[in-house]
Amino acid sequence: MPYGHWDVDLVGKFEPDDHLGFVYQITHSDTGKSYIGCKHLWRFSKGKRVRASEWRTYCSSSKYLLQDIETLGKDKFKFEILMLCDNKRNLYYNEMKLQVELGVLENDNYYNANIGGIRFFRPVKSYYTDKLRGYFKGIRNPAYKGPFHVTFTKGHTVRVVDVTMKDWCDSCGLSQQRISDLRTGKRDTYKGIAKVEYESER
Secondary structure (H helix, E strand, O other), rough: OOOOOEEEEOOOOOOOHHEEEEEEEEEOOOOOOOEEEEEEEEEEEOOEEEOOOOHOEEEEEEOHHHHHHHHHHHOOOEEEEEEEEHHHHHHHHHHHHEEEEEEEEOOOOEEOOOOOOOOOOOOOOOOOHHHHHHHHOOHHOOOOOOOOEEEOOOOEEEEEEOOOOHHHHHHHOOOHHHHHHOOOOOOOOOOEEEEEHHHOOO
């Protein structure tokens, strides 16, 4: 099989030559206990790609998971590729991001004993509350694309949608810092703009 034991439903058919590696999940079918990790598609020597890795038959580096696969049988586990990555930086970052967001060290539903290669001792506790999660949503999130209104000194207002404040500033040749100063009242006007406010603030 071109992808070995891996289910590729989430990523679709792909050409290994076009990617450096992938983030995966291996799940015990009966209990739902799983492992989140990443795997290189290639082996390198002196920074150059030399040959394909054993990714098609790879079963993770977790000794706890490998013990169960050996004891219970490989057919009791589902092997899924969750995302494909094009370089080491993106591969390791996305592996860690998913591990943290899923809280793999905070309960017994995961085999993981480390995050991003850094070993911890179970159990760990997360202090990331719903209240704190909410704090970083909306206008406090730099990636927020909520509508905002730009009022010009001549009196007319423009509604800007589906773009971050930073990208809007860049596209208009404006300083994001000056716009921020305008929003917080540190400036009265900037390049003919009198006010910038998110729709939720109006």
